[in-house]
Amino acid sequence: MNQHIQLQKLSEDPVWKALLQLSRNSPQIHDPNFYISQSYKSSYFELTSFLDALHAPDAKATACRFPARYFWLKKKLPLHDIDLNQCEGLFEFITRAPLETASVVFATENLAQPASMMGHIFFKFGGTNSNNIYVEHVISFFTDLNDINFPKLIIQSLLTGKRGLYALSPYEQTRVHYLYEEQRNLWEYRLNLSEDEKIFLHYYFYELKDVSFTYYFHLFNCGTLVKNILAILHPELLDDWSLWVTPLDVARLLDQPSYVEKQVVQASSRWKIKALNESLSLDSSEEAKIEHRNFAELNFEKKNQKNQFLSFELALAYNDYSYEKDQITKADWNLNRQLLITKKDKILPYGQLDISNYKKPSATIQDSQIFISGLESANSFISQAEPKDRILLVGFLPASHTLFEDNTQYQNESELKIGEVTLSYKPLTQQVELNSFVLYSAISLQPSDPYTGGLSGLFRLGVEPKKQDNLGFKKSFFLEGGLGQTFRLLHDIDLFYLAKIGAESETEAYLAFAPQFGLIVREVFNMKTLFSVEHEFRLNRASYLSQSVTQVYNARRFSIAIQFNQYEKKARRPDDMTPENFSQNFVATYKLFF
Structure with missing residues (x-):
């Protein structure tokens, strides 16, 4: 007993x-x-x-x-x-891939791939092998995301699952892939481990080597497995239950001394170029000298010491980027580097660029949210017309964030929605129904710069209300994508345009083309304002001009937003005009992040 x-x-x-x-x-x-x-x-x-x-x-x-x-x-x-x-297999593993130190490494989003916005997380460990050589390896969990059929990829990743890959590989190979090929920053969290914990973790890595995994974006991803493995060392992590574990969730959990003894950041050259370019005000001649790699002619004497130092750091980053993209030879890269370091050291000897507290993954907002909105529409608020409709909306976004949130800790303004569900309630009819279901939405507004360029992009898939001929709304399936550019006019002001094309279906399918222009202003006291103008042209149908302005207050755990929208029908022929050519609505939203 x-x-x-x-x-x-x-x-x-x-x-x-x-x-x-x-x-x-x-x-x-x-x-x-x-x-x-x-x-x-x-x-x-x-x-x-x-x-x-x-x-x-x-x-x-x-x-x-x-x-x-x-x-x-x-x-x-x-x-x-x-x-x-x-144990023959175990002994070979622990001697060829020894574990004397271990870290969790977070790879930030890839600026060119909106699907990577939640980042990737994996284990790194190192030690002296049987040949007395210090080696470092990576244990990583992932799936194949290179399917050119993007809608199929999204459906498999969310609904049916994909084959998960649990792999051991050399760390240097992984570092080169993320830091140079994909230009992603690497945040390394060195784990605080006892000798027994090192052995325990090492053995558990081995236990998982032959397991067949099924990968889901929302149910079992790299963040899920890394957190589960860490839980054998820190079982209290199991108490931190969340509906959806993302790589960012794990990075937030690790940002405390009880788990981590040291943090190290490796910044990609492209990221450094964009960050430094935003913080400096170089004249056109200085930009041209850097862009054409005329480094010998660079002279920033008119700037203060700090900006001179940062300007040379920008030139060094562009030199690195040029080499990583095979635009210059290794010999030219090394020659340029020595020249720039010599010039920089004359200004601030032994100076270093510290980015350990800049755009930290652990400082991003929580990436699940619930929200409630009140919507009132009318023919014209200006003319004091009677309201046409009042709707209460309640929604849930499992992951991750929208353009309206505080995105300052991300590389750029972005949106990633996976599985967002919104219900509507109409007080007049007392009806509750599905308002929208966004299976996937990714928007990346990457500011363009004179050194690395940069495109903005969009991909969306789901069901949501679409404008009708009477300027009402009806639920329609949609699939849309787009490309464009974003310009950082000032440090806190972005101007963007997107050329969008898509297919929509109500009772019958049709194609649509929609150029969109927008302005995002990041203000004091965590305020944010977004302006947008979009003209949607539907094949063999009327076109619609949409304008909106949104004012948001973002706190750490919640946000409050008010939005005004105006829609105008542009008929193809005069006899297509209806009595109501304008529609407007006002929306107030409260969001809670968790």
């Missing part, structure tokens, strides 16, 4: 549940090879089955297959000693 109570208590230990990858007592991994019992029934059954296997003739094979579970249970129960160094 006492043994049963002890085992029952042990099976409820959060570390044991973390080893089994349980979430609210349900398995997140469905591969039968991950469980000793082949089919998961309960944490207690898995524990007793594991202990039975350790008393069977092939006990060594069981311990070699699940070394982390054996290592942990050996500290809790009087088990037979099994020398894990005699």
Whole structure:
């Protein structure tokens, strides 16, 4: 009886549940090879089955297959000693990919890929191998996102699942890929680990090597697995339950001394170019000298010491970027670098650019939200016409953020919506119905610069109300994409345009082309104003001119917004005109981030 109570208590230990990858007592991994019992029934059954296997003739094979579970249970129960160094596969892994230090690395969004806005997160670990060489490796979980059929990719990633890949690779290869090829910043969180924790983590990496994973954007992504692995060291992370675990969620969790002993940032050259270019006011001749790499002629004597230093840092970043993009040879890159460093050191010897507190992933807002909106529409507020409609909207966005939020900790203004659902309630008819479902929406307004260029883009898929001939709205399926440019007029003002093309369907499908112009102003006291003008041309139908202005106050956990919209129907022929050619509405919204 006492043994049963002890085992029952042990099976409820959060570390044991973390080893089994349980979430609210349900398995997140469905591969039968991950469980000793082949089919998961309960944490207690898995524990007793594991202990039975350790008393069977092939006990060594069981311990070699699940070394982390054996290592942990050996500290809790009087088990037979099994020398894990005699496990051939495990021994090869720990000697060829040793773990003396371990980090979690967050790769920020790729400016050219809106789908990467939540970033990517993985483990890095290093040590001296059997050849007495210090080596570093990466354990990463991902899926193939290179499908050119983007709607298919989104549907698979959200609804049916994709094959997940759990891979061990050299760190340098991964670093080059993210930092140079994709131009993404790397934030490294060095884990604070005891010697036993290092062994435990190392063994668990090995346990997962042959598991078959299914990848979902929202249910099981790289952030989910990294958090689950960290939970064997810090089981309290299991208490931090969230509907959707993103890479950014994990970065926020790690931003505290109890987990991390050190943070290191590696900035991509393209990111440094854009950040420095925004903070400096170079004249056209200085820009031209940098752009054409006339570094010998650079002279920033008219600037103060700080701006001279930053100007040379900009030139150094552009020199690096040119080499990474194969625009110059390594010899030219090295010659330019030595020249620029010599000039820079004359201004501020031993000066360094510190970006450790600039655009931190852990400082972004929470990337789930619920919101409530009140909408009132009328023929004309100006003429005091009677309201046509009043609607209450309630919505939920599992991930991640919109253009209206505080995006200052992201690389640029952006939007990523995955699975946003909005319900509407009409007081007059007392009807509740689905208002919209946005399966996927990604917008990236990347400011263009004279050195690296930069396009803005958009892709959206879902169901939402679309304008009708009577300037009312009707739910329609939509699929749209677009390209354009964004210009940073001032540090806090962005002007953008997008040329959008898409297909929409109400009772019948039609094509639409819609140029859009907008202005985003980031103001004091966390205020933000957005202006937008869009002219939608529908094939063989009327066109619609839409104008909107939105004022937002953003706090850390909530936001309040008011929006005014005006729509005007542009008929193809005079006899297509209707009595109501204008429609306006006013929307007030409260959002809560969690």
